[in-house]
Amino acid sequence: MLCNVYVRGYSIxxxxxxxxxxxxxxxxTLQQQSDEAFINQLYDDVSQEHQSQPSELLDKxxxxxxxxxxxKSNNPDKKxxxxxxxxxxxxxxLTLVVSLVVLQQDNILPNEQADRIQVKDVTFKKPINAVxxxxxxNPTSVKESFVDQEVMAEQIDYKAEPSYSALSGQMESSVxxxxxxxxxxxxxxxxxxxxxxxxxxxxxxxxxxxxxxxxNNNITEIGQAQEKDLAIRYLSIKQFQQYTLSxxxxxxxxxxxxxxxxxxxxxxxxNVFQGEQQSLAxxxxxxxxxVINAHQDTSKILSLKxxxxxxxxxxxxxx
Amino acid sequence: xxxxxxxxxxxxxxxxLMLAYAKGxxxxxxxxxxxxxxxxxxxxxxxxxxxxxxxxLCHDTWLKxxxxxxxxxxxxxxxxxxxxxxxxxxxxxxxKKSTQNEDNYNSDDNDLTTTIATTQLCEQxxxxxxxxxxxxxxxxxPISQREVFLLKQESGFSLEQIAQITAQHQEKVKSSWRYALxxxxxxxxxxxx
Numbered sequence: 347m348l349c350n351v352y353v354r355g356y357s358i359x360x361x362x363x364x365x366x367x368x369x370x371x372x373x374x375t376l377q378q379q380s381d382e383a384f385i386n387q388l389y390d391d392v393s394q395e396h397q398s399q400p401s402e403l404l405d406k407x408x409x410x411x412x413x414x415x416x417x418k419s420n421n422p423d424k425k426x427x428x429x430x431x432x433x434x435x436x437x438x439x440l441t442l443v444v445s446l447v448v449l450q451q452d453n454i455l456p457n458e459q460a461d462r463i464q465v466k467d468v469t470f471k472k473p474i475n476a477v478x479x480x481x482x483x484n485p486t487s488v489k490e491s492f493v494d495q496e497v498m499a500e501q502i503d504y505k506a507e508p509s510y511s512a513l514s515g516q517m518e519s520s521v522x523x524x525x526x527x528x529x530x531x532x533x534x535x536x537x538x539x540x541x542x543x544x545x546x547x548x549x550x551x552x553x554x555x556x557x558x559x560x561x562n563n564n565i566t567e568i569g570q571a572q573e574k575d576l577a578i579r580y581l582s583i584k585q586f587q588q589y590t591l592s593x594x595x596x597x598x599x600x601x602x603x604x605x606x607x608x609x610x611x612x613x614x615x616x617n618v619f620q621g622e623q624q625s626l627a628x629x630x631x632x633x634x635x636x637v638i639n640a641h642q643d644t645s646k647i648l649s650l651k652x653x654x655x656x657x658x659x660x661x662x663x664x665x
Numbered sequence: 666x667x668x669x670x671x672x673x674x675x676x677x678x679x680x681x682l683m684l685a686y687a688k689g690x691x692x693x694x695x696x697x698x699x700x701x702x703x704x705x706x707x708x709x710x711x712x713x714x715x716x717x718x719x720x721x722l723c724h725d726t727w728l729k730x731x732x733x734x735x736x737x738x739x740x741x742x743x744x745x746x747x748x749x750x751x752x753x754x755x756x757x758x759x760x761k762k763s764t765q766n767e768d769n770y771n772s773d774d775n776d777l778t779t780t781i782a783t784t785q786l787c788e789q790x791x792x793x794x795x796x797x798x799x800x801x802x803x804x805x806x807p808i809s810q811r812e813v814f815l816l817k818q819e820s821g822f823s824l825e826q827i828a829q830i831t832a833q834h835q836e837k838v839k840s841s842w843r844y845a846l847x848x849x850x851x852x853x854x855x856x857x858x
Contacts, residue, residue, distance in 0.1 A: 389799075392795060398710060399706065405702065408698060408723075409698060415732070
């Protein structure tokens with residue numbers, strides 16, 4: 347029973363609440379309708395006036411854009427897509443290749459420089475100052491020594507220049523009467539000569555840099571051999587006399603105790619054979635000794651050593 | 666299905682015209698544009714924007730429609746689709762503009778409204794003045810109320826359609842509509858009678 351009373355009371359309360367809401371909603375709706383009527387009336391008053399339109403220029407712009415879009419989709423430009431992709435791919439590939447080459451050059455540059463130094467050493471015949479490729483090379487010092495030698499070569503060129511200028515000066519003094527012309531001509535010639543010498547020098551360097559690896563290696567070997575020759579001791583007069591006697595005996599049997607290994611402007615280098623497999627190398631100064639080919643026919647092969655070394659007779663020029 | 670070349674008659678639905686345009690029939694767009702160009706234009710003009718900006722936004726709206734022609738699907742009314750684009754264009758424009766500029770613009774409008782209200786003009790000019798006052802009061806509305814008001818009053822959309830265009834709940838749209846009406850009535854009360 348209490349429950350029924352409570353339910354009835356709640357239902358009465360909720361009914362009152364719903365009524366209030368309805369009234370409020372109705373009030374709002376009426377208000378809104380009134381507002382709408384007010385605005386509509388305003389719009390009716392205003393709409394008698396001519397409504398504004400977008401400009402003709404705007405109409406043309408929009409319509410032409412619409413037509414262009416359709417024409418473009420009907421005739422798709424496939425070429426442009428292909429070109430775009432292919433261009434991008436080519437550019438990316440080129441960038442990759444160039445970067446790889448640059449990186450690779452950075453890695454191999456020190457060794458190439460060492461080879462070039464040895465080439466220069468051989469050319470200048472200054473093996474004492476040569477930098478061996480076998481030694482550990484500091485790229486900076488190598489570069490500096492390379493530059494120093496370049497400077498020396500340049501100085502030599504400039505030393506040669508005054509003699510040429512003097513000669514041209516003599517010629518000019520006998521022929522030319524205008525001193526200014528003579529001076530300017532001399533200056534011009536000197537400049538040309540300097541340019542020629544510089545260009546020739548650059549050409550030599552470029553040629554050396556362009557040498558193939560095989561030639562570089564050969565030149566390196568020559569440089570190493572020259573360096574090795576420096577460690578060879580000189581042949582004493584006493585040793586020479588002993589070896590001369592022995593060689594005479596062997597020579598009768600067409601056998602030779604020694605052979606010429608190499609020579610340069612100052613000295614010879616000979617091999618003196620100690621047995622079938624052993625030999626000693628000696629240096630002979632050209633001031634004291636003279637080496638003569640024993641036979642014109644160099645095709646004959648030494649019997650002591652299975653090597654094609656020239657047979658020689660060594661004379662002591664001091665005696 | 667090819668549509669007849671003359672689309673000027675209202676018998677061909679907007680949605681069919683848009684589909685025809687998407688398939689490459691350029692003349693279908695001409696008909697669509699003739700039908701809706703003024704409504705879109707007024708939607709921007711009534712925002713209180715200068716004519717040049719309104720035209721630029723109008724141009725952007727139609728260009729977006731052109732570019733999105735292949736994505737169009739006739740699930741909703743074409744008009745709803747068009748005004749969704751127009752509304753997004755307007756929002757983009759407001760985002761670009763600084764808030765300060767917009768506030769200055771609105772405050773200038775309010776000052777102008779007051780000036781107009783206090784000036785007594787001859788009866789012939791009153792209609793023109795009422796039109797100006799109406800547009801100024803509309804532009805003084807908050808953005809959310811203004812767009813709902815314009816979409817309903819100017820473009821004739823239902824509240825349900827506006828909810829679809831603005832991606833809002835219908836109750837919120839209804840509330841915006843009511844508040845917009847109240848504000849406009851309050852601002853334009855002394856122009857009536």
